[in-house]
Structure formats: C-alpha cells, structure tokens
Amino acid sequence: MTVPSFPRSDPASPEFWEMRYRAAFTPWDAGAVPAPLRDFVAAHPPAGPILVPGCGSGHDVRFLAEAGFDVLGIDFSRAALDAAAPVVGPFAARLRHADFFAPGLEGPWALVYERAFLCSLPRRRWVEWARRVAGILAPGGLLAGFFFFGDGERGPPYPLLGQEELDGLLAGAFERTADLPVEESVPVFAQRERWQVWARRT
Numbered sequence: 696m697t698v699p700s701f702p703r704s705d706p707a708s709p710e711f712w713e714m715r716y717r718a719a720f721t722p723w724d725a726g727a728v729p730a731p732l733r734d735f736v737a738a739h740p741p742a743g744p745i746l747v748p749g750c751g752s753g754h755d756v757r758f759l760a761e762a763g764f765d766v767l768g769i770d771f772s773r774a775a776l777d778a779a780a781p782v783v784g785p786f787a788a789r790l791r792h793a794d795f796f797a798p799g800l801e802g803p804w805a806l807v808y809e810r811a812f813l814c815s816l817p818r819r820r821w822v823e824w825a826r827r828v829a830g831i832l833a834p835g836g837l838l839a840g841f842f843f844f845g846d847g848e849r850g851p852p853y854p855l856l857g858q859e860e861l862d863g864l865l866a867g868a869f870e871r872t873a874d875l876p877v878e879e880s881v882p883v884f885a886q887r888e889r890w891q892v893w894a895r896r897t
C-alpha cells in the first residue's frame with residue numbers, strides 16, 4: 696500500500712484522523728465485524744448500554760445495533776463519522792460526534808468495546824484513558840476488545856510493550872477475565888493483538 700504523506704499533526708487531535716479518513720487511508724480498518732466480538736456478545740450479551748469509543752467507520756456499531764443492543768459509537772473526527780454514515784444506514788442515531796475525554800459520556804455503561812482506540816492515543820493519554828474507562832463503566836461492567844502489543848515503534852498505532860503495561864493501567868480498577876489470541880487481523884496488527892475482557896471491580 697502506498698503511504699500518502701500528510702502534514703505533521705498530533706494523533707491526539709481530530710485533525711490527524713480527519714486527514715486520513717478524508718484521504719481514505721485507513722489501514723487499521725478491517726471493514727468487517729471481527730469473530731471475537733460476535734462470539735463475545737453471543738456468550739455474554741451485555742445487560743445495558745455499550746459504548747464504542749473511536750468507532751471509525753462503524754461496522755461494529757452497526758452489528759451491535761442490528762443485534763438489538765443499546766450501542767453508541769463516538770468519534771471526534773467528522774470524516775470518520777461521514778465514513779460511518781453509509782455503514783450504519785438506519786442506525787445513524789447510534790453515532791455521535793464526541794471526544795472520549797470530554798464530559799457527556801458518563802454512562803454508566805455496561806460495556807466499553809475497545810478496537811484500535813487505545814493504540815490510536817499517544818501514550819501520554821493512556822493513564823487518563825484507563826481512569827476514564829473505569830469512571831464511566833458500571834460496577835461489574837466490562838471493557839472488552841482488542842489490545843495491540845509490540846516493540847515500541849513510532850505510532851500510531853502505539854503498542855503496549857507487554858502485558859505488564861496493560862496490567863499497570865487497568866489492574867487497580869479491573870480484573871482480567873479473558874485473554875485470547877486473535878486469529879484474523881488487518882496486516883498492521885497481525886499476530887500482535889489479543890482479545891481481552893476486563894471486569895470493573897464492584
């Protein structure tokens with residue numbers, strides 16, 4: 696794939712993502728619903744609302760809405776939401792232009808679904824991310840999804856350097872209840888992501 700060149704910008708800003716969605720350069724986007732998400736909601740149907748932070752083109756939002764769940768996908772890039780509009784079709788009300796760190800998403804949520812969101816955030820925001828997820832989940836609520844591990848290359852995607860790093864972010868407020876290899880990934884994540892579920896301590 697040819698990598699276009701973009702003006703320098705901060706991945707913590709909407710502009711960074713805006714430029715990439717407008718250029719249709721989205722190598723993180725599988726354009727499909729991953730099997731581990733389907734399996735997870737079939738086995739553990741969330742009993743309350745689901746938040747999808749950084750929902751991008753919205754395939755997972757559509758799937759969850761169609762499956763009958765109370766889901767909200769948020770993204771701070773309008774271009775991402777423009778890409779999501781035709782994907783979610785009749786479920787447009789399940790998308791919102793919002794910053795994950797801004798007030799207004801307090802929930803409480805039964806499930807926060809993670810897919811290529813943490814690894815899109817510069818590491819300086821990770822502690823804040825962990826606090827925010829813990830703060831908006833109901834007690835007993837779940838953080839579930841894909842976590843990207845790697846060697847510390849320049850991001851995004853910013854890899855977790857090991858399980859200890861993720862434990863350090865989450866273990867204070869959560870207990871890990873699942874940890875599985877991921878069979879199918881887009882090339883940028885291949886063999887380097889795991890499906891994990893973390894339960895918010897009550």
Ligand SMILES: C[S@@+](CC[C@H](N)C(=O)[O-])C[C@H]1O[C@@H](n2cnc3c(N)ncnc32)[C@H](O)[C@@H]1O
Pocket residue numbers: 707709712713723724725748749750751752769770771772775793794795796810811812815816
């Ligand atoms: C790597 S993309 C992943 C998109 C989607 N989850 C996927 O797997 O295709 C990261 C997304 O998070 C969004 N994002 C980054 N920081 C955000 C924030 N603070 N609030 C809301 N969205 C954010 C970006 O605009 C982008 O759409």
